Amino acid sequence: MYNPKNTPLENLQNEIAGEKYSTLRTIIENLSNCLDQLETLDKQINDAMDKSLSPHDINKMIETFNKVRDAAEELQFNLCVTREASGFFHTNLSSNIYKIPPRKILL
Secondary structure: OOOOOOOHHHHHHHHHHHHHHHHHHHHHHHHHHHHHHHHHHHHHHHHHHHOOOOHHHHHHHHHHHHHHHHHHHHHHHHHHHHHHHOOOOOOHHHHHHOOOOOOOOOO
């Protein structure tokens, strides 16, 4: 976002702020997508258990759930680190807002 009216330092600061915003937005969008997937997978697993599907099929679903959960946990960590690096020091905010469900145990 170069502006000829700004000093080179102001232009650099604006560029850095834009990069911070873009990075945080991307992490938050990816984390939100993972949380949505976890909610959907949880419902599918519960439905499969209600329908008494084979433990093998349910375990495949649980493995997928746990992989997505691990990805969400990594994204949550990245969000905290990126927020701190950007000067936002209330990192517990993200763990309170983006609650990751516990791992599921295989049958």
